[in-house]
Amino acid sequence: MIPAAFEYFAPKSLDEALRLVDRHGGEAKLLAGGHSLLPLMKLRLAAPRYVIDLGRVRALRSIREEGGRLVVGALATHADIESSDLVRLKCPLLAETASEIGDVQVRNRGTIGGSLAHADPAADYPAAVLALDAEIVAASNSATRTIPAAEFFVDLLTTALRPGEILTEIRLPVAGRQAGAAYRKLHQPASGFALVGIAARLSLDSAGRIVSIGLGVTGVAVRAYRATAAEQALASKKPNPKLVADAAAKVAEGVEPLADIHASAAYRRASAAVYARRAIEAALLRAAGKKT
């Protein structure tokens, strides 16, 4: 369980980190909380020649409100996010999602940027950022660009980030009135990863119709995705239990579910419908101002 030799860098600023990434490109890996990369390195499933530790780039850990959006730095830990009053007030779905990740040790070290950039198919945040239509900001030596969450998760462990880019922050819409959101997850008991994780975000008009909805799904397929068929089944409708159950049943429509020793494809598909129904029901209650 000892990693292959590597050269270690600990830049103190984003500019310095970007120069290092630019210089070492494909042979370098960025280290944030280390809870995905270090196990891979110890198993020798990853053997980067250079490791660039972002831990000293303090500016990347900030959580703030800016221009009507909640901006979460890539190095904010899951514990920072679950305990932040600002996140709980402005974007409770993100705080709830963070609180469901792994265990205390993982939440104290793991970071949102690290989790998103690694794109584990069973990670929790992807469901939330998809449901919320978040934007992911990536900086390189020459430019900064914004990637919509819907375009970020490309394939198994693969994101839209390009070589030479560093994920710097996540921009999230602030929850409005008559809006509700919830994350419901089937835990794999040993690892804490999501066998199925569903993030639901919706808002109602004065007549109780669903005017806006986002459903993000993780754990089910090789990459996290938006359940558009299920969303469409609810959009502009006044929800009732049957409508919600029927919509939830479409959450894995057109998707080839993952299969492993913990859950078969059929079990994942069935569980996705159950957890989607629970997430939508909880979001509806919260939008109506009720406790869940």
Add this chain to the structure above:
Amino acid sequence: MKLEGRYTLPAAPAAVWERLNDPAILAKSLPGVESLEPDGPDRYRARIQYRVGAISGNFVGTVELSEKKPPHSMRLKTSARGAPGFFNGDGRLALAAKGAETEVRYAGEIQVGGMLAALGQRMVESAARKSIEEFFQVLAASLKPSPG
């Protein structure tokens, strides 16, 4: 772990067959294969650098074609080992004309051991499916008429 599926390639079976028997095309299509050197009839030594996201590893091994029935079917075996562990693949490819195109059906088994297996089959099956998909995509691209 067993894998099966089908893929349609944009050429007649004879052309697909030719590509499948061309080591240069095979080396380009098999994901991660850096080089294939002849090592006896229908047998090649392979150097593989595999990469999916943060996971990567170097392997050396063999690729072997056998039980050939041109242009209908063949058996494709790969076996490789490296620091992260080993993998063995053994599959059959069956080609059938479908209009001007060819439908390739594949069925096979992949074994993974060592640290690679510590990924718990959690991602191994997905990675294997992704690799097969990439193999056919590159093969399909090589069959499209080149412009000009």
